[in-house]
Every structure is written in C-alpha cells, then in structure tokens.
Amino acid sequence: MRLRSTRDLCISVLERDLGHGLHLDRHEQAGHDVWGLVDACLDSPGGIHMLLEAVETFHRGSRSVRALRALVEELLPEPLLAGGERQELNQLVQALERQGLSPFQTAALPLLYQHAVGPVGPPLGLEVRGVRDIIEQLEEMPLRTDGVAPLLVFVNHLAGYARGATATAFGEWTIRFAERSGLSAERLRRLPRILEPAAPSLDPESDAYLVIECRPDGADPDRFEVTAWLQPAGRPAVMLHCDEEPLPPARLPALVEALLARDGRVVARENPELTIEFVLPRELLDQPFDQFKITIAGVRRRLGVEYPVVLRSMDRLRGGAPWHSWRAKWRRLRADPAGATVHRIAEPGGYDDELLFTLLSEPSSVGLAMAFPPGRGGTGRVDELWVGLQAGMPVAVWCRDGGASGRFADEVRALLESDLPSLPRKVRELRREAVLAQGAQVRAEAMAGQEAVAVGAGAVPGAGVEVRRTEEHVGSHLALLYDDADRFPEVYEPLRPPA
Structure with missing residues (x-):
C-alpha cells in the first residue's frame, strides 16, 4: 500500500x-x-x-x-456481522432516518439499548449521536446470558419504529441474522418488543399515561422510592425515572414538574392527552396529589386542573389484593357502564366488614363513593376502601375534607349519573370549577371592599352576590382511585447486593 x-x-x-x-x-x-x-x-x-x-x-x-x-x-475475535449484513443494516437505518424519528422515539433510544443489554449491561457511550452509533457499540458486545445477541434485541425493538416496506425489510433482516446465529424462529418471536408499529385504528387523541409510583422505604417510613413511566396509548411503558435515593413526599411536586417540563419524552409525546396516575400505598392515598402546585414556562398551576389526576392502589398492583374479581369488574365497567353501580357511604363505620364486602362483591358493583377519607396508616387497619379493594372494585371516589362533605352527596350524584369511564375528566372539571370559584371569591371580596369604602362602614359588603368559598367546593378535596385492570405498570426494582 x-x-x-x-x-x-x-x-x-x-x-x-x-x-x-x-x-x-x-x-x-x-x-x-x-x-x-x-x-x-x-x-x-x-x-x-x-x-x-x-x-x-x-x-x-x-x-x-x-x-x-x-x-x-x-x-481479534470474529465480527458479529458479516460484511453484507452490516451493509444492509446500515441501509435500513438510513431508510428509517429518512422516514423520520419523532422526538419521543429519539429520546427513547437509550431505553431500547438498555433493554437490549439488560440491567447489568455496560452504559451507553457518551458520544452517541444516533442509531448507527448505538449499533456499533452493540456489535462489540458478547451474547447475553440467554444466548441472544444484544444487537438482535435492539434491532427487533427498532423495527417497531419503521413503517411500510422498511418495517418488512427490518423483519426479514432480523430473521436471517437470527437463523445464522442459531436462534430458532419461535425463539425470535418470543423476544419482547418495546415499541410495536402503531395500529392503523389507534386513536391519536387517546391518552398517554404518566405513572408515578411511590414505594415505601424499609429503612425510613417517611421516605419513598419513586419510579416514573410514560405509557403511550396501546404501547408498553417507557421508564423515565428510577432513583435509588428515597424521597420525602414534599419533594414529589418538584419531580413531577421536572418530568412535565423538561423530560423530552414527555414533552414530545405522540399522544397530546395525558393522564397522571399515582401508584400509592395505603398511607398516601388521602394526600392531595391533584393539588400539587407546579410551574411550567413561568406559569403556575395546579396539577389536577391541567391534567386528569387519578390514584392507583400499590397493594393491588403488587399482589396485596385479589386480581380476578378486579379484572372481572373492570370488564363489566367497560362493557356496560350504564349497568354498573357505585355504592355511596355517608359516614365511616356504617357497614360492618362482612356486609360491605358482600355488597361490593356483586358482579354489577364496580365502585365506592365515600363522603370521608379512608383510614390512615399501613398498620393493617380495615376500612371501607380496603374492603372495596379486597372485593375487586376498580373505582373509588371520596372527599378528603369534612368541610366540603356537605356538597359531596350532590356533586358525586351528578358524577355517577354520567358515563363512569369519563370519571377522570369529570373530576378534573370539578377541580377547575374550584379554582374558578376561588377567583370569583377573590373578585367578590375585592368588589365588596370597594363598595364598603365608597358608601361607608354601614354598607353591606357584596350585597346580592352569592359567594361560595373555595375551601367549601368539593373539587378541591375530591380524590379518585381509578384502577385500570388492562394496564399493569412494569415493576422496576433498584439493584441491591450482590447484584
């Protein structure tokens, strides 16, 4: 040369x-x-x-x-890819890039890599500029413990981004490479795919879900291990946050604000509608998560006013309550919402446990409405909500504050007479009404003050104006547990010794 x-x-x-x-x-x-x-x-x-x-x-x-x-x-070891395979794969990647990756898909590439290498695989390099750089890093990695090449897993995931002929070509390349690697077609079909191509019938206006789980820390009961996922409609979840450092509940609003304002996978999500779900242990279910104050782009707002905010039971999702009756009741709710019933309880202790369990175990019973908060503490105390969870009910609504319980009966009657699957949005509307009521209260008080100054101390402030104080509006105190039995958030456990 x-x-x-x-x-x-x-x-x-x-x-x-x-x-x-x-x-x-x-x-x-x-x-x-x-x-x-x-x-x-x-x-x-x-x-x-x-x-x-x-x-x-x-x-x-x-x-x-x-x-x-x-x-x-x-x-030097023999390369994983033969020359023709590498050239064809590069051409497929170029075709995929010409189709265009959405900001969400680009932001999710590190997740595809992590699923390919497994929880103890090497971290992704800092100088990664795109798909080709990830492929080059994966090509030099040994087989996983299950005998599958990480590159094959990544390309299998990547095929979920492709469309049309490019998706078909990705599938054919994957099959040929798997056969040459000694992987059977049946084994290849069983490989998990994080992102499947969107079905043509998928409604682009359907919700995405931001799921935030607060798992109690064994060493400190006042701190929680927080994990967050983004689950686009009809697709598996993308992990956003998994911190091994337990957090106090007071730091949760800042974390939620960071996810909504600065995480590109949330900001650039494909589904514009977003529902926020908090997966909580029993001791946190009556906390006002919907009233979190967050600031995005300089505008301060309450979380439950901008987004539907619902609660989910960690005890049920993690095996502390039966699943079969829950899933059966959820299917009944989705198939026949008009025929589903929600039991209302005005005061705690109105039913003994056996009677309440029997009532809620009826096939048509899907929910519970309580004018009071559930019992606090995770000490095993049995309360109405816990009985409902054991009976499999997917829906519960309650008032966190006794001061607003007088309006609860009227408001919840209107809620339950509407379409039950629309409860998260109906509850958000009530929370918005509460904020509007607060604004009306402030304006009325300001107007009354001006009238008092104008006509003297003997004037009747705000005469003829009916004012409903915000703390009395049930929208500020309404909690909704809405457990979707069709979606099970993944369990992400922090690595512990000897891992």
Missing part, C-alpha cells in the same frame, strides 16, 4: 462496504497514512476484517497478506 492511489481505492471500498465514512486523518507519508487507516478500522466494528478482505482483493495469494490474516485471526 505504498501508493496513495492504492490506499484511496482501499478506503473507498471499505466505506462502501461499511455503509459509512471512516473517521481518519490522511498523511503524506505512506507509513503514517496506513497507520491511521488501521487505527480507524480498529475503532469501527468489523473494520479490520473488512480491511483485510479489501487488501486480499488486490493482493490475493501474497505471503504477507496470509501472515496478516493469521495475525488478525489470532488477536
């Missing part, structure tokens, strides 16, 4: 076979130029083997080329 023209031709063949350009600095001196070419090939997966093939094309049978091949086979 003393002649520069020979080296130029070799580089041209290499870049064609690799499917991308080589990052190398050219030198006038032949030795330095060849050294730079070898370094660039060492940095590219399979590059040295492809360089050897290119050199053999021009110098087949040469003694020095045979010595070079023996050296490469001794020092």
Whole structure:
C-alpha cells in the first residue's frame, strides 16, 4: 500500500462496504497514512476484517497478506456481522432516518439499548449521536446470558419504529441474522418488543399515561422510592425515572414538574392527552396529589386542573389484593357502564366488614363513593376502601375534607349519573370549577371592599352576590382511585447486593 492511489481505492471500498465514512486523518507519508487507516478500522466494528478482505482483493495469494490474516485471526475475535449484513443494516437505518424519528422515539433510544443489554449491561457511550452509533457499540458486545445477541434485541425493538416496506425489510433482516446465529424462529418471536408499529385504528387523541409510583422505604417510613413511566396509548411503558435515593413526599411536586417540563419524552409525546396516575400505598392515598402546585414556562398551576389526576392502589398492583374479581369488574365497567353501580357511604363505620364486602362483591358493583377519607396508616387497619379493594372494585371516589362533605352527596350524584369511564375528566372539571370559584371569591371580596369604602362602614359588603368559598367546593378535596385492570405498570426494582 505504498501508493496513495492504492490506499484511496482501499478506503473507498471499505466505506462502501461499511455503509459509512471512516473517521481518519490522511498523511503524506505512506507509513503514517496506513497507520491511521488501521487505527480507524480498529475503532469501527468489523473494520479490520473488512480491511483485510479489501487488501486480499488486490493482493490475493501474497505471503504477507496470509501472515496478516493469521495475525488478525489470532488477536481479534470474529465480527458479529458479516460484511453484507452490516451493509444492509446500515441501509435500513438510513431508510428509517429518512422516514423520520419523532422526538419521543429519539429520546427513547437509550431505553431500547438498555433493554437490549439488560440491567447489568455496560452504559451507553457518551458520544452517541444516533442509531448507527448505538449499533456499533452493540456489535462489540458478547451474547447475553440467554444466548441472544444484544444487537438482535435492539434491532427487533427498532423495527417497531419503521413503517411500510422498511418495517418488512427490518423483519426479514432480523430473521436471517437470527437463523445464522442459531436462534430458532419461535425463539425470535418470543423476544419482547418495546415499541410495536402503531395500529392503523389507534386513536391519536387517546391518552398517554404518566405513572408515578411511590414505594415505601424499609429503612425510613417517611421516605419513598419513586419510579416514573410514560405509557403511550396501546404501547408498553417507557421508564423515565428510577432513583435509588428515597424521597420525602414534599419533594414529589418538584419531580413531577421536572418530568412535565423538561423530560423530552414527555414533552414530545405522540399522544397530546395525558393522564397522571399515582401508584400509592395505603398511607398516601388521602394526600392531595391533584393539588400539587407546579410551574411550567413561568406559569403556575395546579396539577389536577391541567391534567386528569387519578390514584392507583400499590397493594393491588403488587399482589396485596385479589386480581380476578378486579379484572372481572373492570370488564363489566367497560362493557356496560350504564349497568354498573357505585355504592355511596355517608359516614365511616356504617357497614360492618362482612356486609360491605358482600355488597361490593356483586358482579354489577364496580365502585365506592365515600363522603370521608379512608383510614390512615399501613398498620393493617380495615376500612371501607380496603374492603372495596379486597372485593375487586376498580373505582373509588371520596372527599378528603369534612368541610366540603356537605356538597359531596350532590356533586358525586351528578358524577355517577354520567358515563363512569369519563370519571377522570369529570373530576378534573370539578377541580377547575374550584379554582374558578376561588377567583370569583377573590373578585367578590375585592368588589365588596370597594363598595364598603365608597358608601361607608354601614354598607353591606357584596350585597346580592352569592359567594361560595373555595375551601367549601368539593373539587378541591375530591380524590379518585381509578384502577385500570388492562394496564399493569412494569415493576422496576433498584439493584441491591450482590447484584
């Protein structure tokens, strides 16, 4: 390779076979130029083997080329991809990029990588600029403990982004590579795919779900391990946050604000409608999560006014309450909402446990409405809500504050007479009414003050104006447990010794 023209031709063949350009600095001196070419090939997966093939094309049978091949086979492992496979995969990636990746899909690429390498796999490199860089890093990784190449898992996930002929070509490439790797077609079909192609009938206006789980910390009962997922409609969840440091409840609003305002996967989600779900233990169910104050783009607002905010039972999702009756009642609610019933209880202790369980176990019973909050504490105390969870009811609504319980009966009657599947949005409307009522109260008090100043101390402030104080509006104190039995948030456990 003393002649520069020979080296130029070799580089041209290499870049064609690799499917991308080589990052190398050219030198006038032949030795330095060849050294730079070898370094660039060492940095590219399979590059040295492809360089050897290119050199053999021009110098087949040469003694020095045979010595070079023996050296490469001794020092370097066989590349995962053959030259043609790598070239075809690069072409598929280029076709996928021409189709365009949404901001959500781009932001989710590290998740696809993490699923491919597993929980103890090496972290993704800091200089990753796109799909091709991830593929190059995966190509140099050994097989997983289940005998599957991480690259195959990643490409199988990646096929969920593709459309039309590109999706078909990704599938065919995956099948061929799996067969060459000794992986059966049945085993390939069982590989999980995080992102499936969107079904043509998928409603683009359907909800995405931001799920936030607060798991009690065993060492400190006042702190919680917080995990957050984004679950686009009809697709598996994407983990957003999994912190091993337990947090006090007071720090939750800041975390929620960061997810909504600064996490690109949430901001650029494909589904514009977003429902926020808090998966909570019993001791947190009566906390006012919907009243969290968050500031986004300088505008302060209450979480439950902008988004439907619902609660989910951690005890049920994690196996502390029966699933079969829950799923049966949920199917009944979805199939026949008009025929579903919600039992109303005005005061705690109105039913003994056996009677209430029997009432709520009726097939048509799907919910419970309480004018009082559930009992506090995770000490095993049995209260009405716990009996309802054991009976499998997916819906519960209650008033957190006794001061607003007088209006609860009227408001909840209107809620329950409407379509039950629309409860999260109906409850959000009541929370909005509460904020509007607060604004009306402030304006009325200001107007009354102005009238008092104008006509003297004997004036009747705000005469003729009916004012309903915010703390008396049930919308500020309404909690909704709405447990969707069709969606099970994934369990993400922090790694613990000896992992």
